[in-house]
Amino acid sequence: MRMNRAKYDNLLERIEKLISLNLDAPIIVEGKKDERSLRAIGCKGQILKISTGTPLFKFCEDISERYSDVIILTDLDKEGEKLFKKIRNFLVQKGVRIHGTFRKDILSKLETYEVESIHTRLKKLKRQKDFNIGLYEIGVYSSD
Numbered sequence: 001m002r003m004n005r006a007k008y009d010n011l012l013e014r015i016e017k018l019i020s021l022n023l024d025a026p027i028i029v030e031g032k033k034d035e036r037s038l039r040a041i042g043c044k045g046q047i048l049k050i051s052t053g054t055p056l057f058k059f060c061e062d063i064s065e066r067y068s069d070v071i072i073l074t075d076l077d078k079e080g081e082k083l084f085k086k087i088r089n090f091l092v093q094k095g096v097r098i099h100g101t102f103r104k105d106i107l108s109k110l111e112t113y114e115v116e117s118i119h120t121r122l123k124k125l126k127r128q129k130d131f132n133i134g135l136y137e138i139g140v141y142s143s144d
Contacts, residue, residue: 003109003125011109015122018071018102019043025069025099028087030080033116034073040119050074050083060087064094071099076113 003011018027022038022045029035031051038047048070050059063070072087074080080103088098107113110121 003128007109008125011106014102014105014109015041018073018106021071021099022046025071026063026067027071027073028063029073029115030075030083031116034075034114037116037119038073041122050087056083056086057090060090060094064091064096067096069097069099071102073103073115075115076103076107080113 019042022043024045026046026048027038027043028048028050029038031049035047035049048059048063050056052059054062070091072084074084074087084100084103088100091098106118107115110118112118112121
């Protein structure tokens with residue numbers, strides 16, 4: 001994966017914004033691996049998994065009753081896109097503010113379609129000599 005400095009800096013800004021926004025707004029993901037990847041990069045807020053066995057309508061209804069803002073971070077594949085649209089449409093109708101641009105911003109810059117790959121893709125960037133600075137700041141690596 002090749003990335004120029006400006007694109008890298010923009011990626012870090014988006015990830016830092018995601019981490020910061022997650023302190024107030026939950027992130028909706030598809031499953032456990034997605035949550036693990038987001039925790040590994042420093043997300044400390046609530047992460048809600050779609051794959052809990054709860055019907056999607058009930059899942060969305062519960063969210064609309066509890067939150068005024070959410071971040072939807074589903075994969076960029078066909079299934080992830082369908083889930084994104086269904087969840088977004090339901091929640092918007094209920095007056096919930098949706099933060100949905102992180103999906104395409106972060107995943108496309110990392111050249112992946114899977115949320116679960118965010119952490120490993122960032123690790124690959126660290127191996128590129130010019131991009132070592134900044135990854136500690138967003139929780140990809142500890143300073144040990």
